[in-house]
Amino acid sequence: MDILSAYPAWLITHGAALLVVLPLLLGAITAILPRERLAWIVTLIVTLICTAAAFGLLLTIFGGETQLYKMGGWDPPHGISYVIDGLNTPVLLLISAMAVLCTIYGLPSVAAEVEPKKRAPFYGAFLIGVAGLLGMVATGDAFNVFVFLEVSSISTYVLVAMGASRDRRALTAAYRYLILGSIGATFFVIGVGFLYMETGTLNMADMARILSDLGGGSRAALIGFGFIIIGLGLKLAMFPLHMWLPGAYAYAPSFVTVFLASTATKAALYLMLRFTFTVFDPSFEYVGTVLTYVIISMAVLGMLLASLQAIFQTDARRTLAFSSIAQVGYMLLGVGIGTAASLSAGYLHLINHAIIKGALFFAVGAFWYRYGITRVEDFRGLSKMMPWTMGAFTIGGLSLIGVPFTAGFVSKYNLASAAASNGWWWAVGVIMATSVLAIIYIGRILLIAYFQDPPEVDGKVVAKKEAPLMMLIPMWGLAILSVVIGLNAYWMDRAADGAAQVLLLGVGG
Amino acid sequence: MIDMILSNPGFIIILAGVVCALLPVSQIRKAILLIAPIFAGYMIYTATKDMEAARFAVSVGGQELTLMRMDRLAMIWGYVFCLAGVLNAIYGFHEKCKITDSSALIYMGAAVSGVFAGDFLTLFIFWEMAAISSVMLVWKGGEKSFPAGIRYLAIHVLSGVLLLAGAVMYGRANGGDFTFGYVGLENPGGCLLLIAMGIKCGFPFLHNWIQDAYPKASITGTVILSAFTTKLALYALARAFPGTDLLIYIGAIMTCFPVFFAVIENDLRRVLSYSLNNQLGFMVCGIGLGSELAMNGVAAHLAADVIFKGLLFMSMGAVMFRTGTAKASELGGLFRSMPYTTIFCLIGAGSIAAFPLLSAFVTKSMIITAALYEHEWIVLAMLLFASAGVMEHSGIKVPYFTFFSHDSGKRVKEAPVNMLVAMGLASILCIFFAWPWGGYQFLYSLLPNPEVHYSPYTGNHVVTQMQLLFAAMFAFALLKRIGVYPDEKRAEILDFDWTYRRLGKNIAIWIDAMWTRLSANVGRLRKRFIDSASDKIYHMFSPAGALSSAAPSGLPAVLTGSMLVLTLFVIYLSRL
Amino acid sequence: MAKHENAPANDEDIHPLSRKLLFLGDHKFIDNFIWLPIIGLVITVMAGFIYPFPEGYAAPWDFFASWAILGFIAYSFVVLSAGPLFKLLARDESYYGEGGDDD
Missing domain, CATH: 1.20.5 (Single alpha-helices involved in coiled-coils or other helix-helix interfaces)
Structure with missing residues (x-):
């Protein structure tokens, strides 16, 4: 690993803590900075450092090391420990890299969508949200998870509500998100409470050890498991607990929508994986039952119903939001099947979907930025008015459908073959069917954009106005990445297989 | 890279299509359109000299893709596609349209590449490429062809998706072997593959896209479309499912049901689309029989069918080019102004009806004889019934209503020279393929099983076939004389596509309306509850x-x- | 067929080749066309005695002039079924709302 040798040693040894503490501290400072441009630069630098640290950590993971970072030098189970292993490091990199891209995109986008006074606090809240997400992914302590879950959630409510200067409905959406998010967090902490009652510890590794000694634990562990699944299910928008999501995605500022879509639900999904497979164990009877009957049935229902709902939406952002719920179904299906191949496929889809949806929401945000449109029927002739943005949208859309040589194809194919090798042909059928539905809801947008003529205002065709460069860079970065993954998924497969190994063998857990 | 492009004749044609898309000069494009299939045909010829050496495979992401595989089955398909490409190029010479030229080449190239594909994954790529490039030809038919094009695309993409799914399942069951060879129906992947091919091949209930899209495409577009898509699917069936009993019955039904639709349909290009469907039925049936003679019959009939069906579509296209319509109710008496087209159309009609000395006589009979050898009496009866039906819709109806019948009073110019040349060449081929002194022998020498002996010009074959045809003509003249032969009326004829174009659409609209009403009601109830409570x-x-x-x-x-x-x-x- | 005899007024611009074929539109030709298949049928049915199917290669329902009878019945059945089928399946050309008019 040559790149690793170029890293300063402290960035690796203290990387785990740095990832969380740096954005948290600087978030507070950013919020009170006087100038928005300054706040933007600080945000960019912080997220870049986090990305560098996460990338370094990922390289050490590929080198075969895992880290147990003890906060303040206190040993677990009494102190708080951070775990860096094959399961969470790719997610850490995903979150921090998406934060960088969002920040770049935010320079024109935030200026257009957030009131001038609120821009510095906006970046502050964003950084705190990033810290919360990174924290809940990195930590090895169950109560710490709850704390960071709340940190990220509260800052997200604020961020969603900031969309109010663009669309007043953002306020109700944020309010609804707040109520449901709090219910979810409460359920989660209740679940953790039950677990504490059962095991007497909050450290996840300890919990896992004690639970497996008890052979799954008593009724308290059972109830705790139920609460945790539902609490996290709400956070990750498992069908039918997704109701907060469409509104929040549709009315939040574009920047926030992208960030939420590609990281927040993914972090929650990571937690579900972490709890189900490493704290609990699918070999416990009740965990297996819940995986097979609750998770899979909800996954399949969500894939079908949310895809159908996506077809009927008139607003492009709501279409994509419902599509996200359907895609969560794919990931949950991978989790529910529970074999190494399916977990790896689900995990891969988690990352791929973040990339794809990021590109799509970036593009939709750019459409709003230039022409103030979000309704599908207003997309007439966009291929001529904003060819580059529409190009990125098209690549993202094709990838979402799962056209060969795109990222979406790789993970859907892996998932289908994992289901098939388990003998679950009906699941392959569901994957095919929802892909067809995806063709419909994406195809509908593409047809309007490519085959209808641009609208005319006062007898003149609306002028071509491409999105600013700062928007095109992150958008095309993700679009190209999705094609690159489609062509050669070696590194992605390796990361996903590593994660699946952690889940099934508990390596480094 | 160069040797990869040169490995498969189809790649050259696709490349030529891409070049055409960038060329602004129409004359050069036309030259490429003509030269590319000739060159590809020459490449096939050189590849047949050493079939093993022509094989070419690349490895992509650990998966071996066989881009080129040559054998006698693929060879005749390749030759026929190249021949059709040459005729189409001449036929479309008058038209200055960059999109038609380039998509025609890419479409044809995809079909040729698909024929020489050695594994299902490669086949899938060209399967979809053929679908996507050909939809441009449908859309060139004008504004009203747009929805039909969308339906065409949706159905073909679905077929491709099924093909891929079937291939993956089949490959998995086979331990990762995706070789495009005999599959059979033993594993579920095989069933999916059969459905995928069946969609493209126009199996009963899956056939509507043919009659929906072909008549709505542009004049040259329809001629080009008729040659490749369904024939590629037929090739896939011949490769993967020879001797599958199910196909005998599917094929027999396929020969019969389009006859009834063709007789009431007014749009003559639609009549020909049903006729296309019916001819495919003969070949599907032959594939189902699967004997060496039957497979020879399928390949020979394919060669004849591409030419005579192309000829019929060309003649209807020429009529449409001059008069602006292909509706039987608007046409009639055109032999007075388009005598050459009339003669060519009659040769095409005679060929499809299998008159002796015209092509189907030496090809269709092989399939019928194979059914006879296998003692499939019911199937044999259905095939003979369908042969009489072919005589009605393609042999009599199409030329009669266009060129004879009641004089419409339309006086137009004869078709353009390039169209006449293309139709003339096709007519010569129709005669050549059945020429008793060296003609059919040449065709037979290209068939997959050259060692099988079959001689079409036996006394009993000529006599029985002429009995059938004279009886049909007699019935026509008799019904006409006593005045029960139906006149053509303008109408939209419902077929199975009603289920999705009307029923499905209405159900969707109804559900949408009900859903809106329901959610409004629920909303109102909830609101009333909240109102009263608070x-x-x-x-x-x-x-x-x-x-x-x-x-x-x-x-x-x-x-x-x-x-x-x-x-x-x-x-x-x-x-x- | 009597209604077909009204000779169109614009017979001048007929293709030169067609001038030799004009008999095809003649009343007399149309009325006597039926003799062509009748004579053909008589000849081929006769010839059927000379060229029977070889033993074992005929369908079980094969008998004297069976192909001619089958052809006649099949053709008549197809044409006569057109009436009821048309009543059952024909709709107005604008049925699908996409406009069937191309002229």
Whole structure:
């Protein structure tokens, strides 16, 4: 690993803590900075450092090391420990890299969508949200998870509500998100409470050890498991607990929508994986039952119903939001099947979907930025008015459908073959069917954009106005990445297989 | 890279299509359109000299893709496609359209590449490429062809997706071997593959895209479309499912049912689309029979069919080019102004009806004879019934209503020279393929099983075939004389596509309306409930809907609670 | 067929080749066309005695002039079924709302 040798040693040894503490501290400072441009630069630098640290950590993971970072030098189970292993490091990199891209995109986008006074606090809240997400992914302590879950959630409510200067409905959406998010967090902490009652510890590794000694634990562990699944299910928008999501995605500022879509639900999904497979164990009877009957049935229902709902939406952002719920179904299906191949496929889809949806929401945000449109029927002739943005949208859309040589194809194919090798042909059928539905809801947008003529205002065709460069860079970065993954998924497969190994063998857990 | 492009004749044609897309000069494009298939044909010829050496494979992501595989079955398909490409190029010479030229080449190239593909993954790529490039030809038919094009694309993409799914399942069951060879129906992947090919091949109930899209395409577009898509599917069937009994019956039904639609249809290009479907039925049936003679018959009939069906579409295209319509009710008496087209159309009609000395006589009979050898009496009867039907819709109806019948009074110019040349060449081929002194022998020497002996010009064959045809002509003249032969009327004829174009659409509209009404009602009920329960509070706090924005949070909260209860219940059950 | 005899007024611009074929539109030709298949049928049915199917290669329902009878019945059945089928399946050309008019 040559790149690793170029890293300063402290960035690796203290990387785990740095990832969380740096954005948290600087978030507070950013919020009170006087100038928005300054706040933007600080945000960019912080997220870049986090990305560098996460990338370094990922390289050490590929080198075969895992880290147990003890906060303040206190040993677990009494102190708080951070775990860096094959399961969470790719997610850490995903979150921090998406934060960088969002920040770049935010320079024109935030200026257009957030009131001038609120821009510095906006970046502050964003950084705190990033810290919360990174924290809940990195930590090895169950109560710490709850704390960071709340940190990220509260800052997200604020961020969603900031969309109010663009669309007043953002306020109700944020309010609804707040109520449901709090219910979810409460359920989660209740679940953790039950677990504490059962095991007497909050450290996840300890919990896992004690639970497996008890052979799954008593009724308290059972109830705790139920609460945790539902609490996290709400956070990750498992069908039918997704109701907060469409509104929040549709009315939040574009920047926030992208960030939420590609990281927040993914972090929650990571937690579900972490709890189900490493704290609990699918070999416990009740965990297996819940995986097979609750998770899979909800996954399949969500894939079908949310895809159908996506077809009927008139607003492009709501279409994509419902599509996200359907895609969560794919990931949950991978989790529910529970074999190494399916977990790896689900995990891969988690990352791929973040990339794809990021590109799509970036593009939709750019459409709003230039022409103030979000309704599908207003997309007439966009291929001529904003060819580059529409190009990125098209690549993202094709990838979402799962056209060969795109990222979406790789993970859907892996998932289908994992289901098939388990003998679950009906699941392959569901994957095919929802892909067809995806063709419909994406195809509908593409047809309007490519085959209808641009609208005319006062007898003149609306002028071509491409999105600013700062928007095109992150958008095309993700679009190209999705094609690159489609062509050669070696590194992605390796990361996903590593994660699946952690889940099934508990390596480094 | 160069040797990869040179490995498969189809790649050259695709490349030529891409070049054409960038060329602004129409004359050069036309030259490429003509030269590319000739060159590809020459490449096939050189590849047949050493079939093993022509094989070419690349490895992509650990998966071996066989881009080129040559054998006698693929060879005749390749030759026929190249021949059709040359005729189409001449036929479309007058048209200055960059999109038609380039998509025609890419489409044809994809079909040729598909024929020489050695594994299912490669086949899938060209399967989809053929679908996507050909939809441009449909869309060139004008504004009203747009929805038909969308349906065409949707159905073909679906077929491709099924093909891929079937291939993956089949490959998995086979231990990762994706070789495009005999599959059979033993594993579920085989069934999916059969459906995928069946869609493209126009199996009963899956056939509507043919009659939906072909008549709506542009004049040259229809001629080009008729040559490749269904024939590629036929090739895939011949490769993967020879001797599958199910196909005998599917094929026999396929020969019969289009006859009834063709007889009432007014749009003559649509009649020819049904006729295309019916001819495919003969070949599908032959594939189902699967004997060496039957497979020879399939390949020979394919060669004849591409030429005579192309010729018929060309003649209808020429009529449409001059008169602006292909509706039987608007045409008639055109032999007075388009005599050459009339003669060529009659040769095409005679060929499809299998008159001796015209091509189908030496090809279709092989399939019928194979059915006879296999003692499939019911199938034989159906095939003969369909042969009489072919005589009606393609042999008599098409030329009769266009060129004879009641004089429409239309006086137009004869078709353009390039069209006449293309039709003339096709007519010569129709005769050559059945020429008793060296003609059919040449065709037979290209068939997959050259060692099988079959001689078409036996006394009993000529006599029985002429009995059938004379009887049909007699019936026509008789029915005409006693005045029961139906006149053509303008109408939209319903077929199975009604289920999705009308029924499905209406159901969707109905569900949408019901859903709107239901959600409005539920919303009203909920609102009334909230209104009555919290009337005072509502008026106290909210001038306009502040509360109603909070109210929707109730439902998700209840759902969350129920999900928890459900989960706990499942956990509880697991402990019992 | 009597209604077909009204000779169109614009017979001048007929293709030169067609001038030799004009008999095809003649009343007399149309009325006597039926003799062509009748004579053909008589000849081929006769010839059927000279060229029977070889033993074992005929369908079980094969008998004297069976192909001619089958052809006649099949053709008549197809044409006569057109009436009822048309009543059953024909709709107005604008049925699908996509406009069937191309002229």
